[in-house]
Amino acid sequence: MTRSHPAPRHGAHAGSTVTVRAPAKVNLHLGVGPLRPDGYHDVITVLQAVSLFDDLTATVPATAPGTSTTASTPTAVDQPGSDTSTGLEITVAVTGEGAAGNRPATSTPDVSIVPTGLDNIAVRAAHLVAEAAGITSARLHLALTKGIPVAAGMAGGSADAAAALVACDALWQTGLDRATLAELAARLGSDVPFPLAGGTALGTGRGEQLTDVLATGEYYWVFALADGGLSTPAVYAEFDRLSEGRLRSGPTPADDVLAALRTGDPRQLGAALVNDLQPAALRLRPALRRVLSTGTELGAVGAIVSGSGPTCAFLAAGATESIELAASLAGMGVARAVRRAAGPAAGARVVAGAGTAPVGPTGDGP
Numbered sequence: 387m388t389r390s391h392p393a394p395r396h397g398a399h400a401g402s403t404v405t406v407r408a409p410a411k412v413n414l415h416l417g418v419g420p421l422r423p424d425g426y427h428d429v430i431t432v433l434q435a436v437s438l439f440d441d442l443t444a445t446v447p448a449t450a451p452g453t454s455t456t457a458s459t460p461t462a463v464d465q466p467g468s469d470t471s472t473g474l475e476i477t478v479a480v481t482g483e484g485a486a487g488n489r490p491a492t493s494t495p496d497v498s499i500v501p502t503g504l505d506n507i508a509v510r511a512a513h514l515v516a517e518a519a520g521i522t523s524a525r526l527h528l529a530l531t532k533g534i535p536v537a538a539g540m541a542g543g544s545a546d547a548a549a550a551l552v553a554c555d556a557l558w559q560t561g562l563d564r565a566t567l568a569e570l571a572a573r574l575g576s577d578v579p580f581p582l583a584g585g586t587a588l589g590t591g592r593g594e595q596l597t598d599v600l601a602t603g604e605y606y607w608v609f610a611l612a613d614g615g616l617s618t619p620a621v622y623a624e625f626d627r628l629s630e631g632r633l634r635s636g637p638t639p640a641d642d643v644l645a646a647l648r649t650g651d652p653r654q655l656g657a658a659l660v661n662d663l664q665p666a667a668l669r670l671r672p673a674l675r676r677v678l679s680t681g682t683e684l685g686a687v688g689a690i691v692s693g694s695g696p697t698c699a700f701l702a703a704g705a706t707e708s709i710e711l712a713a714s715l716a717g718m719g720v721a722r723a724v725r726r727a728a729g730p731a732a733g734a735r736v737v738a739g740a741g742t743a744p745v746g747p748t749g750d751g752p
């Protein structure tokens with residue numbers, strides 16, 4: 387069965403709106419196996435959601451796409467874009483990290499800009515929800531407020547995709563269950579199921595198969611953001627180049643990180659952090675070596691490239707130490723910007739509009 391514009395009785399009349407907040411991630415362990423025939427790598431990874439967020443507001447526009455205006459703060463930059471490739475008419479506006487014109491002059495434009503057409507992963511997510519629910523015609527405006535740096539190894543696009551899945555499900559009242567949303571998420575990208583779930587989880591397969599892990603404690607992170615982004619496929623390709631000729635079996639298991647998470651001791655976790663993509667990221671961005679050593683010298687109990695980079699993640703011994711570390715790191719001038727965050731944070735959830743749920747205590751940052 388197909389439906390045209392979702393009917394008012396479903397709550398998706400013009401002006402209906404829902405805002406979903408989704409978290410960034412850091413890989414506490416990223417073991418990478420050899421290249422598979424399908425172009426992916428088997429991984430064993432432990433992911434933690436941290437309190438850097440993207441907010442996605444999905445609205446049924448009151449006016450025709452292209453003529454709608456978007457609310458923005460005086461300093462924000464909007465990128466109106468339109469996807470009308472199907473019966474879905476979707477416009478996108480971006481403010482914050484990755485909005486065009488709002489990035490440092492030295493950044494690489496192709497990976498650091500958030501696209502606003504069908505190539506925006508949130509738009510693709512909306513298409514998947516419509517398809518799963520049998521909706522063939524609808525108008526939608528997606529306003530992204532990005533707090534997660536773009537192409538930075540923190541799964542910002544994946545967070546937006548997870549947010550769009552939850553937002554469209556709520557806005558269109560499609561009633562898709564969590565397992566179906568997780569399945570759609572895995573089709574969008576290896577990292578997408580995780581920001582849907584949040585918390586701390588073990589990822590296997592290409593990273594999309596998640597299992598809960600027993601984790602105690604709260605962890606205080608400091609992130610050193612870099613100018614420009616790194617392309618995830620390029621970092622994996624560099625990983626392949628570096629491992630060429632070496633006999634490699636499967637990805638390294640995450641036992642040390644899992645044991646540390648059970649104790650809740652940040653020092654133990656800091657010593658156990660592993661990222662098999664780090665040598666590749668450092669090869670592509672040699673300057674990150676200095677960022678990592680600076681954080682360690684300033685007292686971080688763990689220092690690692692986040693995912694495919696170029697963000698560097700530092701684990702602090704506690705909340706106070708994270709404030710001191712962030713201030714010192716910012717003062718050293720080795721990073722474009724420094725952000726503090728706590729983990730684990732909650733997964734993608736409605737924070738305003740239909741079905742608003744209260745924001746949890748770990749959901750709003752340190």
Ligand SMILES: C[C@](O)(CO)[C@H](O)COP(=O)(O)OP(=O)(O)OC[C@H]1O[C@@H](n2ccc(N)nc2=O)[C@H](O)[C@@H]1O
Pocket residue numbers: 413416425426427428429431539541544574575576577578591592593618619622693694
């Ligand atoms: C580096 C990580 O962020 C760690 O969590 C993820 O592995 C990347 O996940 P992602 O950005 O969602 O990646 P996808 O969109 O699924 O894949 C993009 C590209 O990254 C490479 N890729 C990704 C995941 C994986 N397990 N092996 C890969 O080789 C492939 O070249 C793929 O074409």
Ligand SMILES: Nc1ncnc2c1ncn2[C@@H]1O[C@H](COP(=O)(O)OP(=O)(O)OP(=O)(O)O)[C@@H](O)[C@H]1O
Pocket residue numbers: 484496497498499500501505506507508535536537538539540541542543544546547577615616618693694695
């Ligand atoms: N909503 C979006 N937000 C950010 N980037 C997007 C979005 N949609 C598409 N992209 C594209 O995806 C690319 C990767 O961006 P993203 O911020 O997800 O990188 P990442 O955090 O390094 O990814 P990961 O950690 O999952 O490998 C960008 O270069 C951008 O062109």
